[in-house]
Amino acid sequence: MDNNSLLIVALLIGCLAGTVPVFMSLFFTGLVGLVWIAGIDPMIAIEVLYRSMDKFALIVVLFFVLCGNIMTTGSIVEKLIKTANIIVGWLPGGLAMAGVLACGFFGAISGSTVATVVAIGGFMIPSMLKHGYDEKFTVGIMSTAPILGVIIPPSISMILYAMVSNDPLEALFLTGFIPGILIIIGMSLYAYFFCKRTDLETMPKPPFSEVVATLKESVWALLLPVIIFGGIYSGFFTANEAAVVACFYAFIVELFIHRDLRFGDIKRVIVSSAMTSATLLVIVAGASVFGEYLTFEQIPNQIANAVVDNIQSPWVFLLAVNILLLIIGMFMDIISATLILTPIFLPLLSKFGIDTMHFGLLMTLNLGIGYCTPPLGVSLYISGAVADRDLIYVSKAVIPFLLIQVAILMVLTYWPDLVLFLPRLVYG
Secondary structure, three states, rough: OHHHHHHHHHHHHHHHHHHOOOHHHHHHHHHHHHHHHOOOHHHHHHHHHHHHHHHHHHHHHHOOOHHHHHHHHHHHHHHHHHHHHHHHHOOOOOOHHHHHHHHHHHHHOHHHHHHHHHHOOOOOOOHHHHHOOOHHHHHHHHHHHHHHHOOOOOHHHHHHHHHHOOOOHHHHOOHHHHHHHHHHHHHHHHHHHHHHOOOOOOOOOOHEEEEEEHHHHHHHHHHHHHHHHHHHHOOOOOHHHHHHHHHHHHHHHHHOOOOOOHHHHHHHHHHHHHHHHHHHHHHHHHHHHHHHHHHHHHHHHHHHHHHHHHHHOOHHHHHHHHHHHHHHHOOOOHHHHHHHHHEEEEEEEHHHHOHHHHHHHHHHHHHHHHHHHHHHHHHHHHHHHOOOOOHHHHHHHHHHHHHHHHHHHHHHHHHHHHOOOHHHHHOO
């Protein structure tokens, strides 16, 4: 790496360490690299900014953000939790399992870990504590289960990865189902044996009539993921169109069927979604300028050649990448990391014979775990605020569940056929 590249890296790290907003750090560093080091006309940076946001794939993200806000404002979240509870709530650790399952349901609609931990964790943590669950166990499981929001499709980070890698989004979405199910099973089994060992009082098994009544009450909420995935994989509409359909469906259900969303709330929901989306767009724009500098200086290719010269085994490469991504996830949000790192790693994948969709899932899972790792794990702060506990307490509470997720990550890393089973089954 030459002196100019070292200067750019030092500038980026210095900006981030100086608490400069991520999008400004990326934009400023990329602009300095393009104009001062590469000698490019500053107007090129303006063109890059426009081109980065003129992408149809970003529409999907914006509408799934809106859909998540609609559900959080209305009662769809509550009905998803009730459904999960009626399915597994009567087992030892059933309320914890219901929380994990509800994160899976909500993740299959929202595509966001932050939205999942706010919506599900904010409801489940007080409820579990009220029913006598161990506080550390409660905080730990409800801080880490929301990772399902970015693993189970639709996933906002997968949408951004597909935008950079040019993988088919519908096929990439399919890579998340089996890993998501494995995480649900792994965390639920831990909850079962942990709560059985503590002799926690279990809820009575609900009568069949109550199960039917709950499912009947929740049918409109449960139909939302069915419509999204059924429409996509039946070919009735694309993944881009599915986001719009999901929004309109959620609006209609909450306004006219559940009647928990008032017309007066619509403006607030739309404004809140617009602010979240604007934050995402400026990060995309800033990362694109930085990415343009990396491409112009051929830094990804230089890194690829350096890695290939020193690492010959794809197994060792994947292990090194997992460790690197887990560390990066501790300090950088998943959106910024995906946009910055994907162009760097893509040239390496073909050299090691690694499928880009397999790698996309691994990157998403690694960076998703970063939501639950200090010092900048967003889920830790949200759960800590709900439980009124500090960062150190929450960080200790999540350790057993992070170990489960890392173990699943290792299985998925070295068993790519498991990750790619559904895409190959559907698309050949």
